[in-house]
Amino acid sequence: GPKVLQIPSHQIIDMGQMVTLNCDPVSNHLYFYWYKQILGQQMEFLVNFYNGKVMEKSKLFKDQFSVERPDGSYFTLKIQPTALEDSAVYFCASSPGRRANERLFFGHGTKLSVL
Amino acid sequence: GDSVTQTEGPVTLSEGTSLTVNCSYETKQYPTLFWYVQYPGEGPQLLFKVPKANEKGSNRGFEATYNKEATSFHLQKASVQESDSAVYYCALRRASNTNKVVFGTGTRLQVLP
Numbered sequence: 001g002p003k004v005l006q007i008p009s010h011q012i013i014d015m016g017q018m019v020t021l022n023c024d025p026v027s028n029h030l031y032f033y034w035y036k037q038i039l040g041q042q043m044e045f046l047v048n049f050y051n052g053k054v055m056e057k058s059k060l061f062k063d064q065f066s067v068e069r070p071d072g073s074y075f076t077l078k079i080q081p082t083a084l085e086d087s088a089v090y091f092c093a094s095s096p097g098r099r100a101n102e103r104l105f106f107g108h109g110t111k112l113s114v115l
Numbered sequence: 116g117d118s119v120t121q122t123e124g125p126v127t128l129s130e131g132t133s134l135t136v137n138c139s140y141e142t143k144q145y146p147t148l149f150w151y152v153q154y155p156g157e158g159p160q161l162l163f164k165v166p167k168a169n170e171k172g173s174n175r176g177f178e179a180t181y182n183k184e185a186t187s188f189h190l191q192k193a194s195v196q197e198s199d200s201a202v203y204y205c206a207l208r209r210a211s212n213t214n215k216v217v218f219g220t221g222t223r224l225q226v227l228p
Binding site for chain 1: 145146147149153156157158159160161164166204208209210214215216217218219220221
């Protein structure tokens with residue numbers, strides 16, 4: 001079935017540095033999401049994105065976070081600068097449209113370790 | 116705002132026993148309700164969804180009924196297997212300007228052989 005690819009699967013970075021997490025969503029999907037999951041805890045919504053704009057973001061989506069999807073390329077989550085509490089698995093998801101009955105397709109996640 | 120509340124885990128069962136994971140939701144409109152399952156090292160994947168009130172969804176022996184009056188969507192399975200060990204998320208989605216999908220906290224299920 002359709003797949004969301006996340007690159008890399010694991011990223012190790014020093015605190016204060018910048019990191020970009022890449023997501024290749026399903027090809028005809030228009031709505032994109034990032035979720036954060038700290039080890040052993042629930043998955044928490046960060047942001048959703050459509051037509052080049054952030055539609056909604058949570059309190060977890062700090063000023064140091066940004067998202068974009070330049071035409072035809074990855075949907076990215078950038079963190080600049082990183083902090084220790086940013087260590088988590090970040091899941092990207094996409095959806096073809098905005099209808100309530102449409103499911104989200106998730107990637108396998110990028111594990112971010114901030115040292 | 117919208118919210119989803121589900122059974123706190125972990126839930127530990129022996130193979131062959133029955134499972135119930137409670138899920139309650141709050142929303143202003145009529146959502147579609149979902150159960151997602153997350154296996155270790157993977158992202159959540161859809162187990163099944165129910166877009167209409169008073170209908171039942173099912174997959175792989177799991178089922179849940181969209182109870183609009185009780186605002187509930189409890190997950191059940193008559194006989195669990197070791198391979199069902201995973202985290203289960205109840206979620207809702209409704210048509211809105213922001214198109215947000217709201218997940219519950221997840222319930223970790225461990226099935227012992």
